[in-house]
Amino acid sequence: NAGVTQTPKFQVLKTGQSMTLQCAQDMNHNSMYWYRQDPGMGLRLIYYSASEGTTDKGEVPNGYNVSRLNKREFSLRLESAAPSQTSVYFCASMLERDRGRRNQPQHFGDGTRLSIL
């Protein structure tokens, strides 16, 4: 039972390079999320996808793009990496978001540690 799988686990980029972070979940979850985690800042939402075919901006979307490739996969792209994007990136998924009532908790991958020089 893999849960949420993120690749790569580590990456070093130079300023201006582009890169795509991959995320896949095998729990048949509808919603998927991308967060970044920085010391003292906690988890901040970059983008999320409530269902296949939809994406929405979170708290810190600038400099990123996302693609919900299918129900399982949600990728995050840095078009022109900047040192301020050095962080640990986490993907999460959630079974469903019931608009009227009960939310399910999110399940996280183990992260991608990204350094931009």
Added chain:
Amino acid sequence: QKEVEQDPGPLSVPEGAIVSLNCTYSNSAFQYFMWYRQYSRKGPELLMYTYSSGNKEDGRFTAQVDKSSKYISLFIRDSQPSDSATYLCAMSGGNQFYFGTGTSLTVIP
């Protein structure tokens, strides 16, 4: 003002102690409350999930929610060295989740 406030610690306790971790929040619309445990270089792992006010117990862990005070707590009984980790509170009431910055806990054998 942040949506969720959490004391970052660090917190250091002897093995066997009772640990109390806390978060406060400002948005009265939050209805779903979670605690995650995060080991070094790993992703957050769901520990407890509660809806609205009240207590929930799971083994050595007890989660409490006081919506009137906008205050949630996680208690760890008989703490073990394996409990050493960062604990994140999280809450939601709509489209998004809001996380505390995490409290670092070390349990000393």
